[in-house]
Amino acid sequence: MPRRGTGPPQPRRIPNVKQVVCVSSGKGGVGKSTISANLAVALSLTDLAGRKPRVGLLDLDIFGPSVPKLMGLEGMGEPELTSYGGLIPMKNHGVSCMSMGFLLGNASRSGAGEEEDEERVVAWRGMMVMKATQQLLFDVDWRLNPLAPTPESPDQIDASNTPLDVLVIDMPPGTGDVALSLAQLVKVDAALVVTTPQEVALIDAKKGVAMFNKTKVPIAGLVLNMSHFVSPDTGKVFELFGKSTAVERYAEKQKLDILARIPLQPQLSAGGDEGIPATLRESLPAFESGSSETEQQQ
Ligand code: ADP
Numbered sequence: 001m002p003r004r005g006t007g008p009p010q011p012r013r014i015p016n017v018k019q020v021v022c023v024s025s026g027k028g029g030v031g032k033s034t035i036s037a038n039l040a041v042a043l044s045l046t047d048l049a050g051r052k053p054r055v056g057l058l059d060l061d062i063f064g065p066s067v068p069k070l071m072g073l074e075g076m077g078e079p080e081l082t083s084y085g086g087l088i089p090m091k092n093h094g095v096s097c098m099s100m101g102f103l104l105g106n107a108s109r110s111g112a113g114e115e116e117d118e119e120r121v122v123a124w125r126g127m128m129v130m131k132a133t134q135q136l137l138f139d140v141d142w143r144l145n146p147l148a149p150t151p152e153s154p155d156q157i158d159a160s161n162t163p164l165d166v167l168v169i170d171m172p173p174g175t176g177d178v179a180l181s182l183a184q185l186v187k188v189d190a191a192l193v194v195t196t197p198q199e200v201a202l203i204d205a206k207k208g209v210a211m212f213n214k215t216k217v218p219i220a221g222l223v224l225n226m227s228h229f230v231s232p233d234t235g236k237v238f239e240l241f242g243k244s245t246a247v248e249r250y251a252e253k254q255k256l257d258i259l260a261r262i263p264l265q266p267q268l269s270a271g272g273d274e275g276i277p278a279t280l281r282e283s284l285p286a287f288e289s290g291s292s293e294t295e296q297q298q
Pocket of ligand 1: 032
């Protein structure tokens with residue numbers, strides 16, 4: 001655990017990670033974790049100057065960790081430790097993953113009984129949450145081979161052992177303590193704010209944007225999830241959660257790009273349930289990107 005003085009926290013790099021992208025949402029249930037998992041997998045499949053990038057996925061949703069399920073890593077037991085106590089990520093679908101769900105054993109969303117889950121959540125308030133957040137942020141050994149000799153300083157990027165090119169962080173919903181400490185403690189290269197067209201989701205997403213602006217975290221843009229549904233039979237577009245105009249107006253006012261408009265796609269939720277992110281399947285229609293106002297019929 002890194003030691004700190006009493007002054008204001010200084011954002012610093014996560015050891016052995018080159019770039020940090022965090023995915024946030026004001027409100028739960030808008031698809032933040034689904035997007036984080038699919039983004040991590042999609043990034044790991046891209047071409048980075050002739051090689052595949054090393055990508056990690058960190059689940060900071062301490063009270064509702066879903067990365068173990070989404071990445072097909074449920075029931076894998078607790079992570080192993082390096083000789084100096086670093087947490088060793090678990091790997092699946094080409095992505096190195098770490099989640100509170102691994103540390104809580106079976107007590108992730110679909111693991112332990114509801115009562116036991118609730119007890120743990122109550123016990124996890126306050127200081128312990130902050131400790132766990134810092135541990136997940138700074139005590140994971142993201143190197144390709146965590147069992148290689150310890151680098152001299154934990155902040156040092158060990159050239160002999162490949163670091164992560166990108167770490168995608170699935171943040172807890174809202175702008176609570178965990179989200180705020182991430183923004184204050186870690187040098188984040190880009191934040192994505194996920195919203196749906198619904199007014200309630202947008203109201204909360206605005207709070208996320210305000211938090212990032214205040215903590216000087218660069219916002220890459222908004223992701224508009226569940227923006228529409230395309231009928232597979234007729235190709236007709238249904239805007240089940242209402243028109244996207246409020247989000248578009250807000251984005252324009254804030255000079256934020258809408259990076260992607262993701263339709264409701266049964267493959268996305270099925271992929272999550274099966275622990276196989278839908279981006280791994282070639283048949284998934286490409287996500288529509290850009291902020292064009294016309295909905296494309298796929
Ligand atoms: P959050 O992390 O914001 O709480 P999740 O990623 O857990 O949200 O998503 C909530 C539910 O919505 C999950 O069942 C997920 O499979 C589903 N879902 C998310 N995005 C889509 C989408 N574009 N199409 C279909 N289902 C989706």
